[in-house]
Amino acid sequence: MSVLVYTENWDGKFKKLSYELLSYAKSVATLVGGDVNALSIGKVNQDELSSLGNYGASLVLSADGTPSGLDNQVYTEIIAAAMDKVGARILIMAHNNSGKALAPRLSVRLKAGLAAGVIAVPESVNPLVVSKKVFSGKAKGKVEILTEKAVLTLSQNSFEINETAGTASVESFDSGVDLAAAATTIKDVQKQEGKLLLTDADVVISGGRGMKSGDNWAPIEELATVLGAATACSRPVSDEGWRPHDEHTGQTGKIIAPNLYMAFGISGAIQHLAGVSSSKCIVAVNTDKDAPIFESADYGIVGDALKVLPELISEIKTVKAQ
Amino acid sequence: MRILVCISNVPDTTTKVKFSTDQKSFDDGGVQWIINPWDELALTRAMELKEDASNPVSNVTVVTVGSASAEPTLRKALAIGADDAIRVDAVSSDAYFVAAQLAAVAGSGDFGIILCGIESSDYNGSSVGGMISEIMGIPSVSAVSGLKLEGEEVVITRDIDGGREELSVPAPFVGVVQKGIAKEPRIAAMRGIMMARKKPLQVVPAADAESYTSYKEFAMPEPKAPCKMVEADNVKELVNLLQNEAKVL
Known part of the structure; x- marks a missing residue:
């Protein structure tokens, strides 16, 4: 029962959240008895890709075709194809802009229950039960996933990064998705030096x-x-x-x-x-x-x-x- | 073009949250119900688009999934300006179930723009909008902070790393909106409240759909350690604590 992590990079460098996700995924994978696979979309160099092994990934799939922007349907196709490829049962993403955009679509696509904004490792595996914040942080709730597969989005800064001495093998991944098929068209981009999301x-x-x-x-x-x-x-x-x-x-x-x-x-x-x-x-x-x-x-x-x-x-x- | 705004009926944001004694469900005794704040911003923008005569927007419909007790919230949306309302008669059990209901409504009308708030202030799922789009097989755009029409073309602004971008999306699509889409939620005027009573509110039966998730239990967060106070003339100590105790610098 392996786990797939959707990593994120900015201009070819993995964001810190990617390491958080992998560290979390490693704990989940240990519970369910499986491997951690990572998916990287966009141009990232070999050294950067294999460095994900230091955070628990055993396999890194690199889909290095670069879509021009976050087209939710194109990304959903690529991630769903990666889930199939590694036969993963649990998909882990960040509870951020892109996670909120993609996780719900993948939940439907994979027929996988979605727990959004989880804050801890699952308290049980069969059935899968995870904790998340509810009522804007005024309370916590335990969510049981009723489906075979699951999508978990991890709340930012809720899990410590664990460095390990592992190594990851890197594989180029051709999802077969037509990047030109994106329904959305980017018209204009305004970037400011140093302006953080x-x-x-x-x-x-x-x-x-x-x-x-x-x-x-x-x-x-x-x-x-x-x-x-x-x-x-x-x-x-x-x-x-x-x-x-x-x-x-x-x-x-x-x-x-x-x-x-x-x-x-x-x-x-x-x-x-x-x-x-x-x-x-x-x-x-x-x-x-x-x-x-x-x-x-x-x-x-x-x-x-x-x-x-x-x-x-x-x-x-x-x-x-x- | 017709716009559908999906509304979640949520406890007022100042509600003191309580659960049933077995901790398995939300205790709604004495709770005031409101339109989910981000849905209210979506509705406000939908009304602005319709009122601008240069836009080809003919109609704004609001929809919610809930029991009859959700109807005052729909009436409030009608008072703000929506033309008509639909209530899917079902108790919402999880995000997928709700999305399936809303997708059925969205698919039964000729809606070009389907809007949802970025999350609901109760269960914070951030899920329903994206799920509707995948069920319907149509595009979705998330974290939308601006939405305008250039003729029939829909142009969206969203935040990205390092700035923002504008994109064009073909209708029909689902827009998941956040702060910025409208400046402030519109408040219903007396005339709107009077008119809302006569506007159509249609009740439709629930579509067949399963639930993917279920809440087992709720708990209040652990009490927080008290705030450590530092004297105003000892900023050095604050920096020391942030660096060596909290380790956040």
């Missing part, structure tokens, strides 16, 4: 009304640059037009689960917390010691974000330079 970012620096004005965002952006982070904001900030709407995180905005979430001048309304509470570590800086954000935060400073930020930037720069 907020929903996938490992570190997110966020500002709220306590930043006092949209003109005060330079230190937020500087801290984000220093930490290689994405920037976000609370709803009042995007409603005021201080920041673009696509930075709004919360119940009705983007839902994120970074490794580190730093909230400056955000009081932490329940709707905001619903969008960020899955973050692994939350740091809050707010002038109001009774602000609800401190109930969800791991580390807090009662103080003015505008005064704390410059000191924090300089201290982190010092530490990073060491």
Whole structure:
């Protein structure tokens, strides 16, 4: 009963989430008694492909034809073909933009029950039962997969990366899928140097009304640059037009689960917390010691974000330079 | 072109979540029900598209899967502006079952655009939209943060690594939308609420479909350790904790 991991790369380098997925898959494969297979789509060099062995993969299928963009139907075909090829029973993907796009289609295609946003290794294998967050992190639920096959999407940062000394064999994989058959056509791409996808970012620096004005965002952006982070904001900030709407995180905005979430001048309304509470570590800086954000935060400073930020930037720069 | 907006009837986002004493089901006593926030944004954008006379949008239909208790939520969608509503008379058991119901409705009408929110705020499945498209064998686009019509052509904006892209997708298709698709959800006006009472709300029987998954049990998360407070003049200590205790720097 083998497992297939759909890995993701950016410009030929595997994203960190790929290693998380493989480490998780290795634990699942140990439970079900099978191998971990990895699928890579796009141009990735041999060394990078075989490095997946260090995270538990025994076989890497490399579909190196490069579709021009994420066409959900084309990718679904390729991944379904890879599942057939290795005879896998469980498909593991990230609970991110592409996982959310593809996992539901693959669930239907493979007649495989989907547990989206799982947070731990299965507690039983026969039947397969996994835990996931529900009600935007306010509770957890145990989901039983009723079908023979399963698709699991793993919640970001919920599983530690385990390096092993394994080696993976790499095989070129021709899925037989016609890449030109994509129904969607990319018309325009706008990329900004250093602009990270907020929903996938490992570190997110966020500002709220306590930043006092949209003109005060330079230190937020500087801290984000220093930490290689994405920037976000609370709803009042995007409603005021201080920041673009696509930075709004919360119940009705983007839902994120970074490794580190730093909230400056955000009081932490329940709707905001619903969008960020899955973050692994939350740091809050707010002038109001009774602000609800401190109930969800791991580390807090009662103080003015505008005064704390410059000191924090300089201290982190010092530490990073060491 | 007709637009179908799939609506999930969910507990108000400020609800204090409780479960039955055996922990096997959600306790809905005293719960206020609302349109799932992302579905509400999808509906808002659908109305904007219809109201712009340069767009060939003739009709906006809303659909939900649920018992009669879901009807006030559908009426609210009608009050916001939808032309008609469909309720599939079934208790939703899992994402595949619900998607099969919605696909049957979507396939029975001449809908060019089928919209779903990126997830529901109750079970956070992020599944139904993609499943509908695969059941119907039509294209889907996810994480949609912009949707416009250029004549008959549907042009979508979505976030990607390092920025955003615009793409064109042939109808019919399923758009799974997130924040950005509309600025803010539209609020029903009194006139809309009055009109909604007279708009058609059709109840259809459930299609035959199985469930792929089942919730066995729920639990509240483990209580969190209290927040460690650091003095405002000791930022050095915060950085030290982040680096050496939390190990996140």
